[in-house]
Amino acid sequence: MDKYIKVQKIGEGSFGKAILVKAKENGKQYVIKEINISKMSNKEREESRREVAVLANMKHPNIVLYRESFEEGGCLYIVMDYCEGGDLFKKINAQKGVLFSEDQVVDWFVQICLALKHVHDRKILHRDIKSQNIFLTKDGTIQLGDFGIARVLNSTVELARTCIGTPYYLSPEICENKPYNNKSDIWALGCVLYEMCTLKHAFEAGNMKNLVLKIISGSFPPVSTHYSYELRSLISQLFKRNPRDRPSVNSILEKNFIIKRIEKFLPPQLIAEEFSHKVLQKFGPDASPVKRPAQGQHLASAAPAQKITKPAAKYGVPLIIKKPGDGAKKYYEKPLLKCRQARPSPVKKGKPGEERRKMFEEAAKKKRLEIFEKEKRQRDQISFMKVEQMRRLEKERMDRINRAREQGWRNVLSTGGSGETKMQQQRENIKVAEGKEAGLREKQSPEHVDRRLPPGVHPGVPNGPEGHHHSPDADAIRKRVKRLEEVSRQANANRLDCGCVGLSRVLV
Incomplete structure (x- = not known):
């Protein structure tokens, strides 16, 4: 430093x-x-x-x-x-809602694609493509930066599983915890292109959960018709949910409205060097250029493979993956064998049927999985409804119990003051009944003997079991009073129990 x-x-x-x-x-x-x-x-x-x-x-x-x-x-x-022009994110925000022209958007996009092609051809993932990591130089040239978290791939099949990136630019496969690959960079490239066309993020939400749901669904607001159909169609292709359906950066650069702008940003020699990587990638790192048969061997050392832009035009043969001279050798040395091989074999006839059978099996398997998922969702919904119903019934039962207890306590409170009055009234009734009994005894004395006594009853003789004179009315009143006392005592005890339970419920 x-x-x-x-x-x-x-x-x-x-x-x-x-x-x-x-x-x-x-x-x-x-x-x-x-x-x-x-x-x-x-x-x-x-x-x-x-x-x-x-x-x-x-x-x-x-x-x-x-x-x-x-x-x-x-x-x-x-x-x-250092890029004096700042980053693309600040440039977009400075527009204050005024859209860029299509020429400006496509020029920037082509330069970003050229940088990404240089990276992907060397089997490197950027993994953090966003408008904050795309810079402008003093003369307005786009430069891709921030490779601090880039990762080299040892082979084309190796995939980096680390989930890194700004949430707005995450791809569906990253949201679903699937491996990160070069098509994830393509998704982020689509987010940047959409942002340049609309001045907004393609996927926005108030929280991470809703943002992930939007990204997985792949639905985004349409781009303004201010831009051409080709550009809007390209954005839709970059936002394909399945990574395999998204174009590679080389496929993007082959589009007509893109390829004609490449010469504007790269010199011819650099174009030849950059686009030769595409040929090498197709054949592998050890592939050699296709040669003519023996008479054309003097052309073999014309130029290194890296500098060849059109091998077919250079060597006068189609660009195919087979060893040079094999076709001629087989044709001249074994013509009959060649003819036999040209005929369709039974194995080849059976291949379309086999593929069709596999296709139907996969469709049936997919259908079964969909039915299973649907039934599982229905079972979960039914069990949820049952649980809710049981909770509601339990709540209603507890409400009834609480109301009954509170009502019992109210009854105790309302009858507590009048209980003594009722008992006093009952005592007075007993006294009245005893007074009537005394009056009857006085009438049954010898000097007031009723001459119409029933047979077997004599004046002055006790007619009760204990030698006392009893009046039928007094006995009936006494029994009634006694029964009323028992009923009242039992009712008060029941009300008191209910009231105490209700009070305990209220206090708790």
Whole structure:
């Protein structure tokens, strides 16, 4: 860091800090990325150094240029060019709702695709394509930057599983916890193109859950008809939910309205070098250019494979994947065998039927899975409804119990003051009954003997079991009073029990 003077911190992310510096030697401004590697394991440090080595090989007009790297004080410092024009995100926000022209959008998009092609042809994933990582130079050239989390692929089939990226640019496969691949970069490229056309994110939501649901559904607001059908159709292709249905960056650059603009940004020699990687990728790293038979061998050393732009025109033979000279050899040496092989064999006839059978089996399997999922959802819904119904019935039962207890307590409170009055009234009734009984006894004395006594009853003789004179009315009244006392006592006891239970329920 002794060679540079810190100007200001311009950013901070998962990789570390981004610092704007000025070189003491020439006064030019650069961006230094400071990555703390002191807490990393030895394996992680080696991986970081390898990624820096990959960055050193990224030399392209549309990629931020790497200058140097060094380690100091437990940190890894990566020095890169500074883009004075700022990033694309700030450029979009500065529009204040005014749409860009289609020429401007397509020019920017072509440059981003050229940078991404340079990356993907070398089996590298960027994994964080977004408008904040796309920069503008002083003369308006687009440059793709921030390869701090890029990862080299050892082979074309290896997939990086790490989920890294701004939520707005996440692809459906990342949201579903599937492997990240080069088509995930294509999805993010579509998000950037949509953002340039509408000045908004394609997928927006108030929280992460709803954002993920929108991304998985793949539904986005349509692009304005201010732009051509080709451009709007391209956005739809980039937003295909299935990664296999999305075009590769090479396929995008082959579209008519894209390819005619490439020469505007790359010189012919660089175009030849860049687009030769596509040929090498198709044949593999060890593939050699197709040659003519023996008489054309003097053309074999015309140019390296990397510099050939049109092998078919160069060698005068179609660009096919078979060893040179094989066809002629088989034709002249074994003509009968060639004719036999030309006839359709029974195995070949059976192949379409086999494929059709597999297709029907896959369709039936998919149908069974759909039916199973549907039945499972129905069962879950029914069980949920049963649980809700049981909760509702239990709540109603408890409400009835509570109402009954509260009503019992109210009855106790309302009858508590009049209980003594009723008992006093009953005592008075007993006294009246006893008074009547005394009057009857007085009438039954010898001097007031009724002459119409029933047979067997004589005056002055006790006619009760205890030798006392009893009146039928007094006995009936006494029995009635006694029964009333028992009924009243039992009723008061029941009300008191209910009231206490209700009060306990209220207090609890």
